[in-house]
Amino acid sequence: MYARMICMIYLLVLWVSLSKQEPRNIQLKPPNLSGQYRINVSPFEEIANNVQIEARANTGYPCNGTFTKTNGTTCGLKEIMLGRCYEYQYIKRGLYLSNTTDIKNCTELYDLFESEVRYKPYCNMNMSTYSKYFEKALAGVHVINRAIFWSGTYAIAHTYSGHGSNYITLEDTLAANMLDGLMWCGKENDTEGFDYVSCPNNCKDNRWADLAFWGLASRTFAERVSGEIYVVLNGSRTDGRPTYRNGSYFAEFELPYFKRNGSFRVTKINALVLHTPDLPVTEKCGEKSLVFLEKLIRDAQFEYNCVDDPDELIMLMCADSWGARECQVARNSLRQLWDIKLYGTSNAIIHSLSFVVLFCIGVFRQIV
Numbered sequence: 001m002y003a004r005m006i007c008m009i010y011l012l013v014l015w016v017s018l019s020k021q022e023p024r025n026i027q028l029k030p031p032n033l034s035g036q037y038r039i040n041v042s043p044f045e046e047i048a049n050n051v052q053i054e055a056r057a058n059t060g061y062p063c064n065g066t067f068t069k070t071n072g073t074t075c076g077l078k079e080i081m082l083g084r085c086y087e088y089q090y091i092k093r094g095l096y097l098s099n100t101t102d103i104k105n106c107t108e109l110y111d112l113f114e115s116e117v118r119y120k121p122y123c124n125m126n127m128s129t130y131s132k133y134f135e136k137a138l139a140g141v142h143v144i145n146r147a148i149f150w151s152g153t154y155a156i157a158h159t160y161s162g163h164g165s166n167y168i169t170l171e172d173t174l175a176a177n178m179l180d181g182l183m184w185c186g187k188e189n190d191t192e193g194f195d196y197v198s199c200p201n202n203c204k205d206n207r208w209a210d211l212a213f214w215g216l217a218s219r220t221f222a223e224r225v226s227g228e229i230y231v232v233l234n235g236s237r238t239d240g241r242p243t244y245r246n247g248s249y250f251a252e253f254e255l256p257y258f259k260r261n262g263s264f265r266v267t268k269i270n271a272l273v274l275h276t277p278d279l280p281v282t283e284k285c286g287e288k289s290l291v292f293l294e295k296l297i298r299d300a301q302f303e304y305n306c307v308d309d310p311d312e313l314i315m316l317m318c319a320d321s322w323g324a325r326e327c328q329v330a331r332n333s334l335r336q337l338w339d340i341k342l343y344g345t346s347n348a349i350i351h352s353l354s355f356v357v358l359f360c361i362g363v364f365r366q367i368v
Ligand SMILES: *[C@@H]1O[C@H](CO)[C@@H](O)[C@H](O)[C@H]1NC(C)=O
Pocket: 032, 033, 034, 035
């Protein structure tokens, strides 16, 4: 009888203390990284539903007056590029660039870029179109032990790189940063010299045109990395593609161009294979296409190491999808640890909960 009363009192106390926990129920929205993809991420494959772009020649210049989103050149291309160039060199420098890096001439870089595209038909471009631009923009750059490549993992690889403060992806270099996420195409016999209405992005007779910029960007970056490098791969693709894929940017423009000799050579390639929470695992280290990748890398005389889901990347994936089943336990234990950090004792409630529940089960069992 006493036991039953004690049990009731415990439950009452527990209920009162749990109901004081209100503020904990504030829920923030997790970040949505799913939209972060670069335009043109898939070289060397037929675009399934070949998009026909209409020649809407006389729709004018859609960048002033009422802005209309089009599939053409990004409005303000020049200003964005110049702005990013200055920002990269004078502001971001403080974060991670050495404080003595030579300043590149932004106007000169923009002019080099513009001279290759403005007034030029998009589908005539090829892999040497932007070579002067990349030579200048990447001159003197050597990324030692900090380069990260990605394939099917754009968002998380960039979060992990910390935009250059932890590791350096292609998009964290000046050359690529100036154009990341932008679109452009030249137009002959036009006052602006750029087509602001629609860009082909799919040249039937010259697939190299579509690869002219990002293909060469990838290749030039790959030629400038050294030491230990990392490649973040997707081991839970839902689009039926393998984790390492022939025809990906990594396969075509990066892996073949890593330096094998000289003082700035690549020594070791670390594959980091990620398995997204709540998605099925399609490949792990040592399986399927990763066997092929290992052979390619070892044949090229690089050391190879493969790791499934490093802890810090699991944390990032869970931060991005914290409602996922696999993330719940970690989330609860982190909450408890943080409560101890903040309040010293807070997870005593959880302990007393299990104690009271066990105790009360015992009490009521005895009665029955
Ligand atoms: C995340 O963003 C993508 C594209 O930006 C959108 O389609 C999707 O609905 C968003 N998801 C959520 C949960 O808001």
